[in-house]
Amino acid sequence: MNNTMEAGPEPKLGYALFYGSIMALGLPLNAVSLWILLRHHSLKTPSAVFMVNLAISDLLLVISLPMRVYFYATGTWPLSDGACTLITMLFRDNIRSSSIFITFISVDRLLAVVYPLRSRHLRTACNALKAVGLAWLIVLVINIPERVIFSRFLESYNKSTCFEYHHNHHHPHHNGPVIAYVQSAIILTMLAVNIVCTTLVSWTLHTHLSDSARVNNKINVMLIFVMNLVMFIICFLPMSVGLLILGTPALTPLVCLATVNCCLDPLLYYFSLDAFWKKKEDADLPRE
Template sequence: MLQNNSNCSTSHFRYPFFTSTYSLILLFGLPLNLVSLWILVRRNGLKKSVPVIYMANLALSDLLFILSLPFRIIYFAKGNWTLGNTLCMIPGTLFAVNLYSSSLFITLISVDRMLAVVYPLRSRPLRTAPVAWGLCATVWVLIAGLSVPTAMNHQENKDEECNVTRCFEKYTTDEWWNGFYILCCVTFFGILVPFGIILGCTVAVVRQLRGCSMTTSSSNSDMSKIKIVKLFLSNLLIYTICFIPFHIAFILFALNKLKLLHGGAFHDIYFNIHTVTMCMASSNSCLDPLIYYFSTKQLQSRGRCDSSTKTGGIGLILSTSLTPQ
């Protein structure tokens, strides 16, 4: 039972905010990703289509996180953890698993589409199902390695002041230091580097499409270009809303928590910003279906760059459908 103490009260906005946000993500994210995964697997298959392989793995990552949300909802609704240490570690770990696996799978999708548009012939040996499955397996192995220290740093702990058991909060100083080292590492390799790759892919595709003269009708050409660009913009949108703000806020909050940045007067500000951006990061599982939508639109229009474009005399075929690559 919570004591009559302001530090123990669940009236702080983060408790109802997390409860309502996670409930909405569960409500919308679960059916969206289940339907997306069903469409990807049943209608498109996983044997030949490279984009489908990447997107199916992305949907699986989102589903794993969404299925862990009931544990978070129960905790933030009650303010006391009663489900044991193992079940405390799983949701915290799956949040990190989803965040960084999503980042890497979105990067693979962007690179694959860029290669298909900018280097359609030279990239064929790289854009095969075995290569795609190998890259996906590599991502899961890397994420599995990350999950071990993450899980060990997300154990339940006893809040003696409030006489309750905590999960997802109230970590010790040592746990904060360990978490900070992990955070800095994954922010660079799991967020900043992929974001730079996606941005580079987007610029390369836009430049290619601007120099491409389509042989099909003007309206079909413009529609094809718009759909391709929307796919890349949806990737950048997810990063802009979900990944970047959360990591900036988390690093600032951690520096303040470790007394390396500003003083106690700023603690509440960083804490509240971290709370809001964490919910924004969690929403990526609802935004990822945007990628499935723009990628699986059955656009059959194809175009070809003529010999006057910057690519020389090579005919470049642009296709945004999910035909086997």
């Protein structure tokens, strides 16, 4: 049962070090970001609602990393099967929820830049709360069959293979591939929406805000979209595609790469909030 765990201490220790570094960076960055968001914005704007939920999603991932560090450092799993399932779901939920919340941020910025007047009745905190509520519901619904599949896997295999699920149990008579298709469909759909949003906003800024006085504002706005695309292309897309084509330990580095998003998201907050504060101040000024 434990043969798959004996691939050698170096890659395991490397994974432990990697997850430890992500945890050391992600925990303070996201905790401080969440504190700033709640202190200065509460849940009064759509952007704040989306970012608060994104920060919560990242913190849920970060708190699951210590056990990944222990697992890859020792090659053993000391807790129950239920704990293994919970920690695994926290990781997968983060990938799905983060991709959705990042897309919400892109759509919100698209509406603010391209349709500033027509979208005012849509861009409310109430609608944003409904959207994130629906997103969490979708994530939890996907969790139901996934938890059943993972629990059956743990019953059949030694629990020391906790985080090696896709490597050891990728058989066609199980429903794992179905979940992989759902995961990939979500990521690819969200990526497509982000690409469309980026294209439309870039075109609008280029054609309607060409004066040099607004160059800084254009850069700030586009940085948000660039960061969103970077996170999809680097963090979410490789692992989602890998779920479809890889049934080997080659998937593990992609899982590591996916966790980097919890350290990149705070950069998105900083770029976004700077632009949001300026726009809010400008909106509050009387127009001549």
